Each structure stands twice: as C-alpha cells, then as structure tokens.
Amino acid sequence: MSKLDQDPNASLSIMEQIKQLIRPPPNEDEKMMQRSTNTKHPYYRRPGRGHNHDYCDACEEGGNLLCCDRCPSSFHLQCQ
Numbered sequence: 001m002s003k004l005d006q007d008p009n010a011s012l013s014i015m016e017q018i019k020q021l022i023r024p025p026p027n028e029d030e031k032m033m034q035r036s037t038n039t040k041h042p043y044y045r046r047p048g049r050g051h052n053h054d055y056c057d058a059c060e061e062g063g064n065l066l067c068c069d070r071c072p073s074s075f076h077l078q079c080q
Contacts, residue, residue, distance in 0.1 A: 058079035
C-alpha cells in the first residue's frame with residue numbers, strides 16, 4: 001500500500017489540512033454535541049460488579065477507603 005492509500009487526509013487539499021491543524025479547540029457546547037449520548041465512561045458503574053479497588057492504591061492495604069467516582073482507584077484519607 002502506498003502512503004496515499006493509508007492517509008485519511010489525502011483527499012483533502014493542502015489548505016484544508018492546514019485549516020484542520022490550526023483550528024481552535026471546540027468549546028464546551030461543541031464537545032457536548034460531538035459526544036454521543038449512548039457512550040458511557042469506561043469506568044461507568046455497572047450493577048452487580050465491583051467498581052473500585054478493595055485496597056489502597058498508595059499503600060496496598062485494606063480498611064476504610066475513599067473511592068474515586070471516575071476511576072477504580074481507592075485511597076485511605078491519610079494516604080492521599
């Protein structure tokens with residue numbers, strides 16, 4: 001395969017490719033419109049499944065843990 005066959009931007013003109021490279025990042029409203037409503041965060045809590053670790057990610061011991069809502073990490077208050 002040639003490089004032109006592999007490049008998804010090969011069909012765009014040079015000016016269009018430059019515009020894509022220098023365009024400003026999307027604002028929050030544009031991000032929300034681009035995001036699909038059916039996609040869930042990879043760590044979305046599923047019923048019946050354990051979500052967070054049963055041990056502290058810093059000291060690797062159990063006990064009273066603070067669990068992150070966005071990832072599977074868990075920590076003791078004093079280990080944070």
